[in-house]
Amino acid sequence: QKEVEQDPGPLSVPEGAIVSLNCTYSNSAFQYFMWYRQYSRKGPELLMYTYSSGNKEDGRFTAQVDKSSKYISLFIRDSQPSDSATYLCAMASNYQLIWGAGTKLIIKP
């Protein structure tokens, strides 16, 4: 079993839809949870960062962490074609990041 599981997609939704991206993990020691966005042929860029459980909101993006279920989510409201990218989850403990494989998201105009 991988430490972090993430559906690779692709996930295709119409413009304006609410998008839900998810990761599950097995190591209860993870304390920091991140979502990165990666456009084609570019390095990943940090999108959201959450410490421990709870929700964090930034504009159209909401990150949610449920440590009891070992499950994290990223919600995108009012999705735009410019949101089309690969979204990677990552979890940290002791300076090591464990990465999900990434979900390719396609927003259709």
Next chain:
Amino acid sequence: SQTIHQWPATLVQPVGSPLSLECTVEGTSNPNLYWYRQAAGRGLQLLFYSVGIGQISSEVPQNLSASRPQDRQFILSSKKLLLSDSGFYLCAWVEHSTDTQYFGPGTRLTVL
């Protein structure tokens, strides 16, 4: 603010040739530095990380090596490239207080 540079941006090399990719960081001191490889449509594979000058940890045995000759410089090398070394190579540094990693623009390597 911190900036991370990588070069070259794109590289095409024949099998058996040597490799040297460079990463430099500005605006921070004593950063933890990382080399990742990303195959097409795949996630990030950690190759090496370094917590200081001359300190390198290898995560995956392979024909690649890394060096850190200066505090803010991290180099990825190979003596003889294999076809399987093709991929997108990313350098990253970590923000210690949050374990958050920040990435450079990457080097796309094609081995023919």
